[in-house]
Structure formats: structure tokens, C-alpha cells
Amino acid sequence: MTQPQKSPVLRTIHTGLTVSSLDHAIAFWCGVMGFELSARKNLGAGPANENIVGVVGADIEIALVTAPGGHQIELLEYKGPVDRKVYQPRSCDVGSAHLTFAVSDLDLMLKQVETAGWMRLGIPQTTPTGTRVIYVRGPEGHTIEFMQLAVAPTPAEAT
Structure with missing residues (x-):
């Protein structure tokens, strides 16, 4: 190596x-x-x-x-x-980029960005670790990923 x-x-x-x-x-x-x-x-x-x-x-x-x-x-x-031009790539297009933010309430965040004219690119998904994730795209083509991180249970909750 x-x-x-x-x-x-x-x-x-x-x-x-x-x-x-x-x-x-x-x-x-x-x-x-x-x-x-x-x-x-x-x-x-x-x-x-x-x-x-x-x-x-x-x-x-x-x-x-x-x-x-x-x-x-x-x-x-x-x-x-x-x-100048407006560049609006899909997530799979070479040159596309996104920012990722951890949020405390994914549903509230989605409501706020949708009210501002951004759109979901799908349906929020929950990973095997419990994190909820979704991409949104703005009117000018910028992409943001929101993650509502799973909270690890306390020892008392795990039993």
C-alpha cells in the first residue's frame, strides 16, 4: 500500500x-x-x-x-x-455538487424550503442506522441534502 x-x-x-x-x-x-x-x-x-x-x-x-x-x-x-447561463444539472450529471446539512426536524425544514420555492427530489428515506435523508433543489439548480441524524438511545432506552 x-x-x-x-x-x-x-x-x-x-x-x-x-x-x-x-x-x-x-x-x-x-x-x-x-x-x-x-x-x-x-x-x-x-x-x-x-x-x-x-x-x-x-x-x-x-x-x-x-x-x-x-x-x-x-x-x-x-x-x-x-x-452568463443558469446551470441546472441533475444529481447524476458530472459537475453537479450538493451541500449537506444536519437538521433537527426534517419535516419542518422541508416545509420551510418548499415555501421558499425549493422542491424535493424524492421522498425522505430512512437509512438502516435511522438517519432520515432527502435532496432538495432550488429554483436556480443548487442542491441541498438534509439529514436528520438518528439519535442513539440512552442505555435505559435500549433495554
């Missing part, structure tokens, strides 16, 4: 999601998901942003929202270029 190569990766900083409207995205992530708006700023256009993201004409405004537990989501609204 070969030894794994030492990686220079230190930690996760954030997960980035490109959105059509920062205002709508902030309303969902803060109002529905319970995240906190940490920062919002206009990065503008120019060669620095073009070189970072690999898009000629990139003109970007961002917001950072922080999840309970501390993980940050960077929401990016590209004001340019004008020929």
Missing part, C-alpha cells in the same frame, strides 16, 4: 454558490436556513477578478453567510459578463 502524499491543504474556508440575485439568495439563506449575513461587498470588474475566476468580463458582488456551526457560504452575483 502506498503512503498518502502530504497535502498543503490546511482547512475549508467556504463554499461558493453563484446566484442570480444576492438579495433573493440572502433572503433564503438567512431567512429560511437561519444563517447570519457576515459580509457583503462589490468586488467589481477588472483583470484581477477575471484571472481569479477565469471569466473575461467578470463583475462580481458577493455576500458571505455563516451557518450554525460556523461554515460559510459565499454567494456570488455576477453582474457581467452578460452571456
